[in-house]
Amino acid sequence: MGQLVDVAMNFIERCERHSTLQALVQDLSATLKLFGFNYFMMTRLPALGEDAEPYIIAHTWPNEWLVRYREGKYFWHDPVSAFSLTRSRAFTWGEARIGSRRTRIAGKIASEASSLGLADGIGFPMGDASSVQAVVSLAADRPVDLDTLSRHMLHLVCLNAEMRAVEIYDKASKVFAALTDREREMLRWIANGKASEDVADILKVSRRTVEVHLQHARQKLNAATTTHAVARALISRQIKL
Amino acid sequence: MGQLVDVAMNFIERCERHSTLQALVQDLSATLKLFGFNYFMMTRLPALGEDAEPYIIAHTWPNEWLVRYREGKYFWHDPVSAFSLTRSRAFTWGEARIGSRRTRIAGKIASEASSLGLADGIGFPMGDASSVQAVVSLAADRPVDLDTLSRHMLHLVCLNAEMRAVEIYDKASKVFAALTDREREMLRWIANGKASEDVADILKVSRRTVEVHLQHARQKLNAATTTHAVARALISRQIKL
């Protein structure tokens, strides 16, 4: 019981010291086995309908399973992955499957997974309740039945592993030039559906002024269009809706 | 030592059962005091330069401090809050202050906070490493010196509290109509700076087809302009950049 707390704490401390994804994966994999999980998948979420594979950060899933997942575009048919997109709390695969109506394809996916040693699992969405960014999914060869403490320790393990993994994986994060207050102000109105002229009226300046600010914003964000600039400003958190 | 684990687990279990923000805040506040923290602040992050106050989800900060924070627009001068925007891991205020150059205003904020009983604290960014969504900040009247276990238990407490708080607070989350594959495809190209004509070429359809899809997207997302639609599609996670 208390042992798992130590296992988790020790893993988290080691986490910081791993400087390669490989080492981290190995350590995480070993740690998770102590909790009864043989495989894990750590991935960001693709936009709807998109191919999920490029978003994978790290995993130890059997290659065979990964191939099938890709070929069959399982991501968009698997109720478990669908669950990941909406849930902000931890959930077991069992829960996810019960919560969704049974379709042919869902049943097929579940039985195929089971035959490859991924019978049940638990998913930890990363991010807050308003927007899930990534998911760490753990697979076991039998139904998941964790006590509360183990579950939360696992959550902590996955949380820290993901943080570290993204740090390692994603060192080259997109950095855009900083906009001025005025530029952000203009962009924000545009992002909210106003035309340049509207913004001009709202801010009591000429339409031209608005357009020049937008032009500067486009240049700074290296954007081809104002829409492009808005998208980039949004993801770089320089504006909000 | 092991007691704090129980305290944390018990709190997390109670969390689910709280149905009002008030009850949650009270419980959280009491729980945090057992860890030596007298006040907390749970907030989402404003866009650069924006007023931070509307983004507060819940807090127990002294009113006097909150007023000063607002009046002086401290959020944008306080190295601690600046830290929240970039860090994805837990950090103490002390760490944040050391990591940034000392300015007059920063020193003033720190000493004012200290005189009101917020001498040091710890911040837990919520969200993954690539995008911080919210922060839970805990304040203590003396320098923070937590052992690893306590720190991680606190992290778990804050994580679950925030989840629940957002669930309660944000029941009326913006829901937009689902776009079709094609609509998303078009929007994605537009979000990436392409003109309708470019998209038409890329997808081997007529410019008009692209525009009709965009029109439908605008209608579904209730957006006045395509830019508006892109912004909404982005925040509702229907497209990615």
Next chain:
DNA sequence: GTGTCAATTGTGGAATTCCACAATAGGAAG
């Protein structure tokens, strides 16, 4: 088999944005 919905294409004109070139004024920093 009928109905609903997605995807596709078209026309023509109004509305809007984008761009190259220029210039003035004020504030902050060195």
Next chain:
DNA sequence: CTTCCTATTGTGGAATTCCACAATTGACAC
């Protein structure tokens, strides 16, 4: 005090988007 940056406004024309009105094809569901 000089320099850099930001905010502001202007012109005119090219490029692009937006809109109202219409219609065909194919897929999936009841």
